[in-house]
Amino acid sequence: MSDAAAQVGLPPVTPEEDHKVGKGKGRAFLGIPVVGWMLIFFGIPYFLLFLQSLWEPTAFGVSHNWNLQNYKLVFFGDSLSGNIYLPTLLRSLKVGAMVTVFSTLLAFPIAYLLAFKIANSRTRLMLYVLVIVPLWASYLLRAYAWKVILGQNGLLGSVLDKVGLENTFLNNLLYSQAAVVITMTHIFTPFMILTIYAVLERLPPSLIEASKDLGVGRVKTFLTLVVPLSLPGVIAGATFTMGLSSGDFVAPQLVGGKNDVMIANQVYSQFGATNNWPLGSAIAFVLLGFVAILVAISTQAEKREQL
Known part of the structure; x- marks a missing residue:
C-alpha cells in the first residue's frame, strides 16, 4: 500500500495509521447490532406512533387522512369539552x-x-x-x-x-x-x-x-x-x-x-x-x-x- 501511494505522489501510510483505520472499521461493525436494535425497538415504533397521530378517528376505526387535528386538540381543546x-x-x-x-x-x-x-x-x-x-x-x-x-x-x-x-x-x-x-x-x-x-x-x-x-x-x-x-x-x-x-x-x-x-x-x-x-x-x-x-x-x- 505504501508503494502504491509513493507511485501517485502520496505520503506512505504507516502501519500505525493502517491499524487505526482497521480498528475504526471494527468498531463500526460492532456497532451495527446496537443501531439495528435501537432502530427496530425504538425508531420504527416511534415513527409508526407519529404516523398514527396524524390520522383521523372515525366511528368504526381510523381514517388515513393526514392532518394535525389531534395535536390541535391536545394544545387547544375543542368547543365541547x-x-x-x-x-x-x-x-x-x-x-x-x-x-x-x-x-x-x-x-x-x-x-x-x-x-x-x-x-x-x-x-x-x-x-x-x-x-x-x-x-x-x-x-x-x-x-x-x-x-x-x-x-x-x-x-x-x-x-x-x-x-x-x-x-x-x-x-x-x-x-x-x-x-x-x-x-x-x-x-x-x-x-x-x-x-x-x-x-x-x-x-x-x-x-x-x-x-x-x-x-x-x-x-x-x-x-x-x-x-x-x-x-x-x-x-x-x-x-x-x-x-x-x-x-x-x-x-x-x-x-x-x-x-x-x-x-x-x-x-x-x-x-x-x-x-x-x-x-x-x-x-x-x-x-x-x-x-x-x-x-x-x-x-x-x-x-x-x-x-
Whole structure:
C-alpha cells in the first residue's frame, strides 16, 4: 500500500495509521447490532406512533387522512369539552418536578453519607444494599403499599389517632396529589441516590482535606466544592426521575384522586375505553417531545459542568 501511494505522489501510510483505520472499521461493525436494535425497538415504533397521530378517528376505526387535528386538540381543546389535555400535561410536569426536588433533597445526604462519612467498608456495603433492596420489589407492590399506609384506617392514620391527631389533613392524604408525590418520591429516590453516589465516590478525599487545611469551614466546603462537583450526578438523576415520574401511570391510578389524573392516564384512556388511538398517539408523542427536550437540556448542562 505504501508503494502504491509513493507511485501517485502520496505520503506512505504507516502501519500505525493502517491499524487505526482497521480498528475504526471494527468498531463500526460492532456497532451495527446496537443501531439495528435501537432502530427496530425504538425508531420504527416511534415513527409508526407519529404516523398514527396524524390520522383521523372515525366511528368504526381510523381514517388515513393526514392532518394535525389531534395535536390541535391536545394544545387547544375543542368547543365541547374545552382544553383538558394541556392542563393535564402541565400537571404531570409539575408533579414530576416536585418528585424530582424531593428525591434530590432526600438522596443527596444519603449519598454524601455513603461516600464520605462511613469509613467501614462492610457498613457502607450494608447501607448500599439497603438502598437498592427496594428496587428488587415490584413497582406495583410498592405503590399499593403506600395506598395501605395512607388510607384512612392505614398505618399513618392509626399512628395519628393514637397521638391525638384525628382530624388533620394527614388523615386524608389518600386520593390526593400529595399521595401521588409521596409515593413516587419513595419509588424514585433510590435512583437519585445511586446516580449522585456514583459521582461523589469518585471525588478524591484529598480535595476536601485540602479545603479544610486552607481554613475553609465544612459548610462552605460542601457548598463550594462538593455540590458543584456532584452536579453531573444530580443532573443525570433529575433527568431520569423527571422523565419517569411525569409519565407515570400506576401511582396516580392507585393513590391519586379524580382531579389528579396525569398524562399517562389520558393516554391509557384513549387507547382503552375511548378507543381513540390517533389522539392517544398524539398525546404520547407530545409527552415524548417534552422528555426529549428535557434530556437535551440536561445533556448540555452536564457537558457544561464537565468542562
